[in-house]
Amino acid sequence: MNSPLAPLIDAVTALNQAWPGGPVEGCDPGRLVEVNRLLGQARRLLDAAAVQVAAEVARQSRPELGADSLAKRQGHRTAAVMLATTLGTTIAEAAKLVEVGDATAPRLLLTGEQAPARHPHVGAAVTAGRLGRDAAAMIIRLLDSLSDRVPFDALDDAERLLTEQAVGVDVGILQKILLRAEAHLDPDGLEPKEEEQRAKTGLSIRQDGTGMIILNGAFDPVRGAPIVSVIDAMVTAELGRQRDAGTKGNGLPPKPIPVLNAEALIAICEHYAGCSKKHESLPGATVIVRVDLADLQAGTGVGVIDGVDQPVSIATVRQMAASGGVIPCVLGADSEILDWGRDKRFFTPAQKRAITERDGGCIGCGAPPGRCKVHHLTWWSHGGRTDLDNGALLCESCHHLIHDHGWDIRIDGPGINSDVWLIPPRHVDPARTPRPAARRRHDYHHAA
Template sequence: MTEHLTPLDDAITRLRAAWSDAHDATELTRQQLIETNDALGAVRRLTEALQSEVAAGIASESRASLGPDSLAKQQGYRNASQLIATTTGMSTAEASRHVKVGEATAPRSDLTGARLPAKYPAVQRALQAGEIGTSAASLIISLLDRVRLKVTPEHLAAAEELLAEKAMNLSTDDVRKLLTRAEAWLDPDGVAPREEEVRAKRSVTMFERDGAFHLNAVLDAESGAAIRAAIAGYVSAQFAARKDAIDPDAVDADHRTVPQLQADALSVLCAHALGCDTDAPALAGATVIVRVDLDDLIDGTGYGSVDGFEQPISIGAVRRMAASGGVIPCVLGTDSEILDWGRRKRFFTPSQRLALAERDGGCAMCGLPPNMTRAHHIRWWRRDTGPTDLENGVLLCETCHHRIHDNGWDIRVDGTGVAARVWFIPPPDVDTARTPRLGGLARYTLAA
């Protein structure tokens, strides 16, 4: 077996050990299930990396310049992607992705035949080590290709190293969040053009069919932020009322699903806008939070962000939104409010909660948006006499809050203020080494 296949051989050995003597997965213990899942993940990532290498080789041997000597044509296929898709059972799009990743991470040669490093060597190393899969690699490569002419080679190489490292242990969905932030970081001047492109596609379509009214909306972040905040506030208020109900299992109890609640919220808000003279319906303190660095706001450069939206917004959009009602502009870099109350107050103040939202981005453990979380003391107020300070606070959704307390997880905060990092430390039965897992926005934040 070649040295190149050693990591895959090791992963298969781990898989055999984890599966042990069980006939099928139903006989595996919980620990074996976790170990088997981890080993399968490693096998999958490593086989995908090898598949991409082979795909790049097939594509090279099937290039159009070879004419009838093209490998794909000799095998009876139109091109390399069709050959790979048909013989492996994957889709043509997936085969094309393997070719793209393989070509971007394969060694190259100059005109004299001398070997050159891969176009993206850091991604190549992460792939070959089984640290990331081809889905993550493809997303990183696409981003680097888009910005490579807009940044210096040194900046591009540093970004590649950082992204390959940050993408480890992230789902593909989380890698997309990471790269959305990374693109704004690498190409801040491109935020406004991309924003305008999305804005140009905004639309609302309405029609009736089969007795139902259908509403489809596509909005940019600036237009959609207030709508999202208002609907989310209504839903949060309804959940709070449901939680306080005397008998949640009563026949007339509220059993609406989240989509149903959101539909009702839109109806209530529109009915209010049509002429209700009373105050707006309870929205559980719904606000739109727009954040921006002070220097960027002053200079008119960089970009900002809005709670609940992954896509950054331009400085122009920040200024327009900050001038609107119901929008709180959170300018980072100032200390105009007291954020640490020690033991003088038991409950976190609105300003502290906003600061925690800046640090954690929502539930620091699972990533649910801020409106679905509560501020909790890490060291309990009564039991541990924990202070009501930022360094002793964390935003958690109800589910993660129970998970922390019921299953023995610990939380550690390193640093101070909104730049601090939140770490979740698993109990020994989850990880015998108790290796801390990074939480909050730091999972997706890139250093400038």
């Protein structure tokens, strides 16, 4: 019988073989990529072993055992303290190991028989080294929070889908997917959640001992969306100016994004306080909320605000549609010409809205639409047309990455329902296997 640790041993053995003979500095790029991949695999498999051990340590340290608790016999107050001490981590991280282990281990019934784990799909992915501890804990917490409002079969399907989607994405992107999943699984829970978020909205302003003014705020998605939209647009415009100055040879070192965010807020307040002139419209500064026409008419489903991860209820979509400065993008309407061929060089606002609905943001990294521009896939100077199937949303970083390093983009299908693919260069993937664009990687792909 193979040891449960055999996959971990194999991964460490492969890592040992791939590791350069000398220092990592100056390592061949191809080897460095492979070492990094194997490190990730070994780390996830080590997580798989750790969550099993943590769950059993917690079981043997449960409070009802009193002085016979394993943790207390080892000189620790609780299992979490024992694990944190021996693993060199925080109590919170140790508790997360216990949480994942408890949720993915077979359950022991009072009869002495074993029952399936509460979250078998997550457990299988963790054991196989496809999913790490943090991602597993995030999925488990979402599903458990919905267990009293969503049928078991729907949660089981969601667990399987989320486990598949979580592989290969960072926890920030996974959080976005989970917000979309929660809205789909429990749309009736959106309005109470929105009320709670509105109640928590606030901004504190104070001065510290050095004289600095400290702002600390939290905003619900609807009222926070204009703040995000305007500041993002101003920062994006400033980054463009800095890049142009640098190209001309007279640029200064780039400022960090937090500094640019602060300067944008200062500019907005200075304008409101003393300027009699109205700022010119900023590209990307409009708040757009997107919703299916059928959902809007039926009062079901959810809407999505550009640049905001949290979906909103249909009731909120209707309220936003009546507000100034908000454009409702109702899908299913076809009132504007969206393909221009060679008649226009630059994509129109209507085209950008349509391409944004298809792409959702930067097709490379998923940056919000306000930080992106529509770029011709076949350049205008090379005969490219200003049509939907020749345009894609890209932030500046991904635009340069794609054009400078040999990536291609492919669009399959018509209009806003087409699929967008990124095709890597041969030095990244010799087979040049198409990869789905960011929207398909970041959205929750529930069954129809």
